Amino acid sequence: MPQQPEVPLDGLYGDLVMDHYRHPHNRALISEADIEAEEFNPFCGDRAALQIKLDGQGKVCNVSARSEGCSIIQAATSMLSDMLPGKSLCELTAIAERFRASMYNGTGDDTEGLGDLLALQVVRRYPVRIKCALLPLVALEEGIKAYHSKAG
Amino acid sequence: MTTGDRTAAAAFDVEKVRDDFPILKQQVNGHPLVYLDNGATSQKPQSVIDAIVRYYTTTNANVHRGVHTLSQQATDGYEGARAKIRRFINAGDDREIIFTRNTTEGINLVAHSYARQHVGPGDDIIVSNMEHHSNIVPWQIVCEEKGANLRVVPIDDTGELLMDEYEKMLSPRTKLVSITHVSNALGTILPAAQIVSMAHAYGAPVLLDGAQAVPHMPVDMQELDCDFYAFSGHKLFGPTGIGILYGKSDLLEAMPPFMGGGDMIKSVTFEKTIYNDLPYKFEAGTPDIAGAIALGAAVDYVNNLGFDQITAHEEELLRYGTQALTSIAGVKLIGTAPHKAGILSFTMDNAHPHDIGTILDEQGIAIRTGHHCAQPVMLRFQIPATARASLAFYNTKEDIDALVKGIDRVLEVFG
Numbered sequence: 001m002p003q004q005p006e007v008p009l010d011g012l013y014g015d016l017v018m019d020h021y022r023h024p025h026n027r028a029l030i031s032e033a034d035i036e037a038e039e040f041n042p043f044c045g046d047r048a049a050l051q052i053k054l055d056g057q058g059k060v061c062n063v064s065a066r067s068e069g070c071s072i073i074q075a076a077t078s079m080l081s082d083m084l085p086g087k088s089l090c091e092l093t094a095i096a097e098r099f100r101a102s103m104y105n106g107t108g109d110d111t112e113g114l115g116d117l118l119a120l121q122v123v124r125r126y127p128v129r130i131k132c133a134l135l136p137l138v139a140l141e142e143g144i145k146a147y148h149s150k151a152g
Numbered sequence: 153m154t155t156g157d158r159t160a161a162a163a164f165d166v167e168k169v170r171d172d173f174p175i176l177k178q179q180v181n182g183h184p185l186v187y188l189d190n191g192a193t194s195q196k197p198q199s200v201i202d203a204i205v206r207y208y209t210t211t212n213a214n215v216h217r218g219v220h221t222l223s224q225q226a227t228d229g230y231e232g233a234r235a236k237i238r239r240f241i242n243a244g245d246d247r248e249i250i251f252t253r254n255t256t257e258g259i260n261l262v263a264h265s266y267a268r269q270h271v272g273p274g275d276d277i278i279v280s281n282m283e284h285h286s287n288i289v290p291w292q293i294v295c296e297e298k299g300a301n302l303r304v305v306p307i308d309d310t311g312e313l314l315m316d317e318y319e320k321m322l323s324p325r326t327k328l329v330s331i332t333h334v335s336n337a338l339g340t341i342l343p344a345a346q347i348v349s350m351a352h353a354y355g356a357p358v359l360l361d362g363a364q365a366v367p368h369m370p371v372d373m374q375e376l377d378c379d380f381y382a383f384s385g386h387k388l389f390g391p392t393g394i395g396i397l398y399g400k401s402d403l404l405e406a407m408p409p410f411m412g413g414g415d416m417i418k419s420v421t422f423e424k425t426i427y428n429d430l431p432y433k434f435e436a437g438t439p440d441i442a443g444a445i446a447l448g449a450a451v452d453y454v455n456n457l458g459f460d461q462i463t464a465h466e467e468e469l470l471r472y473g474t475q476a477l478t479s480i481a482g483v484k485l486i487g488t489a490p491h492k493a494g495i496l497s498f499t500m501d502n503a504h505p506h507d508i509g510t511i512l513d514e515q516g517i518a519i520r521t522g523h524h525c526a527q528p529v530m531l532r533f534q535i536p537a538t539a540r541a542s543l544a545f546y547n548t549k550e551d552i553d554a555l556v557k558g559i560d561r562v563l564e565v566f567g
Contacts, residue, residue: 012510013565044506044522045536068536070506071566126510 012126013071016119020075025082030064037143039135046070048077048136050143052084060084060092067136072120072129077136079116087113089144096141103130164461170546172197172453183516186554191336191495191542192520193386194367196450200390203449207442215441216415216432230441233448234431240451241381242372243398247430250397250404251439255363256286258382258397259330261434262359263290265407266380267328273299275327278351280305280313280342281532282335285525287361291330300327307532311338311487319350326356333365333381337526337538338487339470339495341365348378357403363387367544368466368493370459379403385443389544390450394443397434404430411436462545466494469543473552480559486538494543497524500559503566505539511565512539512558519555 033051040047046069053062065081067074083095095113102114103124111118123133170176173195178185187195207229213222215230234249243249252258267290271277277291281304288302295302303326305318313331322329329351333344348358357379365371366383373381380403385394399407409416409427413436418426427433454462473496477483482501500508509521520540523530530536541555 013507045527045530046506070504072506129506129510132506 011122012129014119014122016116017071017075017122020078020116021071024065024067024074024078026063026065026078028064029066030062033062033064035143035147037139037146039139039142041069041073041131041135044069046073046132046135048073048139050077050081050136050139052143054089057088059086059088065136069135070129070132072123072132073135076117076120076133079120080136080140083113083115083117084140089147092140093144096137096144099137100134103133164457164465166465166546166548169457170548172199173546174198174201176546180516180518181514186515186517186551188541188543188547188551188555189518189520190367190387190544190547191364191524191540193392194389194544195546196389196391197453199453200446200449203446204391204442207445212442214438226441229445229448230439233444233451236448236451237396240455241366241396241398242374244374245401248373248398248401248404250399250431250434251444252382252395252397253393253440254384254386254395255284255361255382256395258380258395259286259359259361260290261397261410262328262330262380262382262399263294265410265434266357266403267291267294268298269408271295271298271300271327274325275300276303276321276323276325277301278303278305278318278321278326278329278331278356280331281307282311282313282338282340282526282529283330283332284336284361284363285527287330287332288528291328304528305331307340310489311335311340312489313340313342313347315343315346318347322350322354322356324354326351326354328359329356330359330361332361332363333371334362334368334493334495335487335526335529336364336495337497337524337529337540338489339364339492339497339542340487340489341369341491341493344378345376348376352377364493364495367454369463373398385447385450388447388450389453390447391440391443394440394447396447401430404434409433409436413437415439457545465545466543466547469547469549469552470494470496472549473541473543473555476552476556477559480556480563482563483559486533486535496541496543497538498540499535499538500562500566503562505537507566508539508559508562511562512555515554515558515561517554517558 030051034054035052038049048067051064055061063081063084065077067077120133123129175195211225213226215227234246238246238249303321306314351358359380360378362381362383367388379400381398386392416428416436418428484499486497505521522537
C-alpha cells in the first residue's frame with residue numbers, strides 16, 4: 001500500500017485548519033436567506049449547512065455557515081464561507097469549480113478566490129478525507145442549482 | 153458444540169495464532185499494523201486463503217449439476233461446509249442452514265419471505281434501540297407496506313436493553329421480534345434466550361442478528377431456541393460475500409422463496425413451477441461455492457482454537473482495554489454494559505472520531521470511526537459518532553498499548 005510521509009499531521013492539523021475548527025466564522029443564522037442548502041455525508045452522519053443572502057445586484061451580502069463533524073469539515077465550511085461575500089453567483093460557481101479541481105488535481109497557478117481554502121491542499125495526502133473537505137462545497141453547488149431552478 | 157479442545161486450552165499462544173494471519177505481519181504507514189477493526193471485518197487465517205486458492209486451483213465446477221468428478225467434488229465441499237456450520241451453531245438439520253451473501257441478505261430474506269406473509273395492518277414488529285441499520289430498514293419497509301408498527305425497545309445509559317419495556321411491548325399484535333445478539337456499536341451481549349422465550353409466550357418468532365456474536369462466543373440454536381439466526385462469514389474469519397441464515401425447518405418450509413432462478417426449483421414449465429426442497433429453495437442461482445468452502449475452513453480454524461480460549465483471551469483484553477481507556481482524561485467509553493463482547497467504542501472531548509481515526513492511522517492503527525450503521529444508537533447517546541476499537545482473538549495487550557499511545561497523540565494535536 002502507498003506509504004504516507006511520517007507523521008505529517010502538523011500539516012493536516014496546521015494552525016489555519018485548527019483556527020477555523022476551533023473558531024469557525026459566520027455561524028450566525030440569517031433570516032430570509034435566498035439560498036439555503038444542507039448536505040450530509042451518509043457514511044459518517046456529518047453535516048454542512050449554508051445560507052446565503054443576495055443584495056440588489058445579485059451579490060452575496062450575508063452568509064451563514066454551520067457544520068457538524070470532523071475538523072476538516074468544520075474548517076472547510078468556515079473557510080468557504082469567508083470566500084463568498086461580495087461575489088456574484090457566477091463568480092461563486094467559478095470558485096467552486098476551482099476548489100473542487102484543486103482538491104483532486106492540485107492548484108496549479110489558478111488559485112484566485114480560494115483564500116484560506118488553499119490550506120486544505122494538505123488533505124490531498126489523505127484521499128479518504130477529501131470528501132470531508134468538499135461537503136460544504138457540495139452544499140454551495142446544490143444551493144445555487146436549487147436557486148436557479150426556483151428562479152426559472 | 154464448539155467448546156474447543158480442552159487439552160489445548162491451557163496453551164493459548166497469541167503469537168503463534170498471529171503467525172496464521174499473514175496480513176498482521178505487514179507495516180502500514182511505516183508502523184506494524186495494529187488491526188482493531190474486527191467489528192467491520194475480521195482478518196483471514198492462511199487456511200481460509202488456502203481453501204479459496206485450492207478450490208479454484210483444483211476443484212472449480214458448478215454444484216448440484218454435473219455428473220462429472222469436479223462437480224461432485226465441488227458439491228461435496230459446498231455441502232460439507234454447510235454441515236460444518238450446522239454443527240458450529242448446533243442446528244438440528246443441514247436443511248436449516250441457508251447460504252446467503254451476508255447478514256443483511258439473511259434479514260431481508262426473512263423480511264420478504266416471512267414478515268410479508270404474516271404481518272398485517274396494526275401488527276407490531278419489535279426491534280431494539282441498538283440495531284444495525286440492516287436490522288431496521290428491512291422492517292421499516294415491511295411496516296410501511298403493510299401498515300404495521302415498528303416498535304423499538306429502549307436501552308439504558310450503559311447500553312443494556314430495558315427488559316421491562318420489552319415485556320410491556322409484547323402483545324398478541326407482535327408478529328416478529330428481530331434483535332441483535334451483540335451490539336455492533338456498543339458491544340452489549342443481549343440476553344438472547346430470555347428475549348426469545350418472552351416472545352414465544354406471545355407466539356411471536358424471533359430473529360437474532362448474530363453478526364457480532366459468532367466471532368466471540370459459542371452460539372447454540374437449541375439453547376437459544378430462536379426461529380432465525382443470521383450472520384456473515386467475513387466477520388467470522390471467512391471471506392466476504394458469504395453468510396448464513398439459520399431458520400427452523402417448519403418455518404422455512406412454509407415460506408415462499410426469496411429469489412427465483414436456477415437451483416431453487418424442482419421443475420419448471422410455463423404453467424407451473426415446483427420449488428425445490430430446503431435449503432435449496434432459498435439458494436437461487438450459482439452460489440459462492442469457494443466462499444462457502446472457505447467459511448467452512450474458518451469454522452474449522454475457530455473450532456481448533458476453541459471458544460474456551462478465545463473467550464478467555466478476549467475478555468482479558470476487553471478488561472485491559474476498558475481500564476486503559478477509562479483512565480485517560482477526556483476519553484469517554486460509550487457502551488459500558490456488564491456483559492460485553494470485543495467492542496471499545498469511545499469519544500474524546502475535543503476531537504471528532506474521524507480526526508481520531510486519521511491520527512491513529514498514521515501510526516498503523518486501524519479502527520472504525522463514524523456511526524457504525526447504527527444512527528439510532530448515536531442519537532440515544534446524543535453523539536454524532538464514535539471511534540470504535542473492536543477485538544479479535546489475535547489482538548494483544550500490545551495492540552491496546554499502541555491504541556493508548558495513539559490516543560495520546562490525538563490529545564497532543566487536539567488537546
